Amino acid sequence: xxxxxxxxxxxxxxxxxxxxxxxxxxxxxxxxxxxxxxxxxxxxxxxxxxxxxxxxxxxxxxxxxxxxxxxxxxxxxxxxxxxxxxxxxxxxxxxxxxxxxxxxxxxxxxxxxxxxxxxxxxxxxxxxxxxxxxxxxxxxxxxxxxxxxxxxxxxxxxxxxxxxxxxxxxxxxxxxxxxxxxxxxxxxxxxxxxxxxxxxxxxxx
Amino acid sequence: xxxxxxxxxxxxxxxxxxxxxxxxxxxxxxxxxxxxxxxxxxxxxxxxxxxxxxxxxxxxxxxxxxxxxxxxxxxxxxxxxxxxxxxxxxxxxxxxxxxxxxxxx
Numbered sequence: 001x002x003x004x005x006x007x008x009x010x011x012x013x014x015x016x017x018x019x020x021x022x023x024x025x026x027x028x029x030x031x032x033x034x035x036x037x038x039x040x041x042x043x044x045x046x047x048x049x050x051x052x053x054x055x056x057x058x059x060x061x062x063x064x065x066x067x068x069x070x071x072x073x074x075x076x077x078x079x080x081x082x083x084x085x086x087x088x089x090x091x092x093x094x095x096x097x098x099x100x101x102x103x104x105x106x107x108x109x110x111x112x113x114x115x116x117x118x119x120x121x122x123x124x125x126x127x128x129x130x131x132x133x134x135x136x137x138x139x140x141x142x143x144x145x146x147x148x149x150x151x152x153x154x155x156x157x158x159x160x161x162x163x164x165x166x167x168x169x170x171x172x173x174x175x176x177x178x179x180x181x182x183x184x185x186x187x188x189x190x191x192x193x194x195x196x197x198x199x200x201x202x203x204x205x
Numbered sequence: 206x207x208x209x210x211x212x213x214x215x216x217x218x219x220x221x222x223x224x225x226x227x228x229x230x231x232x233x234x235x236x237x238x239x240x241x242x243x244x245x246x247x248x249x250x251x252x253x254x255x256x257x258x259x260x261x262x263x264x265x266x267x268x269x270x271x272x273x274x275x276x277x278x279x280x281x282x283x284x285x286x287x288x289x290x291x292x293x294x295x296x297x298x299x300x301x302x303x304x305x306x307x308x309x310x
Binding site: 001005008009012013015016017019020021023024026027028030031032034035037038039041042043045046047049050052053054056057058060061063064065067068069071072075076079080083087088090091092094095098107110111114181183186187190193194197198201202203204 | 211214215218219221222223225226228229230232233234236237239240241243244245247248251252254255256258259262263265266267269270271273274277278280281284285288289291292295296298299300302303304306307308309310
């Protein structure tokens with residue numbers, strides 16, 4: 001009896017031992033799975049972070065470089081504009097001084113001729129600046145004009161001065177049709193052409 | 206040994222077995238809990254490392270951008286110097302052309 005009892009007691013304890021061992025084995029397997037899965041998820045997350053960082057880095061670099069390139073283009077363009085405007089200013093100064101040159105009457109006749117080509121009328125009224133009215137030999141201008149046109153034009157020199165540094169203001173008798181060929185108007189009208197020519201010659205473009 | 210004594214001993218043994226199993230259960234739970242703690246710690250370490258790498262990448266990009274910008278700036282300065290030099294030699298002729306344009310020559 002005692003022997004049977006001992007056997008039974010041993011069996012009970014052995015069964016408990018086995019069951020317990022299995023429990024620990026299962027727990028260990030689950031633990032390893034938990035750790036491995038968590039590690040994989042974390043690695044994937046980490047890779048995503050780094051990949052996004054690389055994309056952002058390229059964008060940052062591009063943005064910084066692009067901003068600087070834009071700034072550089074503007075700086076160069078501003079300098080070119082400054083240089084061009086300097087030249088145009090100097091040229092304008094020379095043009096203003098041209099009114100005292102011997103060649104001025106020839107230039108005036110050419111400017112009048114250009115205006116006459118635009119205004120088709122019987123008689124023309126020509127206005128000069130205050131100083132040109134006193135200085136210019138209008139007879140000489142008319143002679144030169146006849147050479148340029150190949151004919152005589154009916155011109156009336158206005159007593160009313162025109163506010164300008166030089167050149168002419170031409171209109172029909174009524175003053176309704178006009179052609180402003182003063183230096184100022186010409187500079188404005190020819191601005192685009194002037195800028196193009198100056199840029200081309202100055203920068204060799 | 207009496208029957209009663211025998212039953213008493215079996216009950217004791219079963220109680221012992223039950224306590225043994227309880228201990229195994231507790232140990233198993235501890236193994237799983239520790240695994241969760243370890244995986245959290247591993248995740249935290251990996252993500253912190255990734256953040257450090259990310260910041261290093263971004264800092265380098267900024268530095269590279271600044272360096273490249275400096276080169277662009279220097280290049281623009283050189284271009285302007287060249288422009289000014291060229292302009293000096295072409296200026297006189299350009300003024301003549303501009304004047305002629307305004308005068309209608």
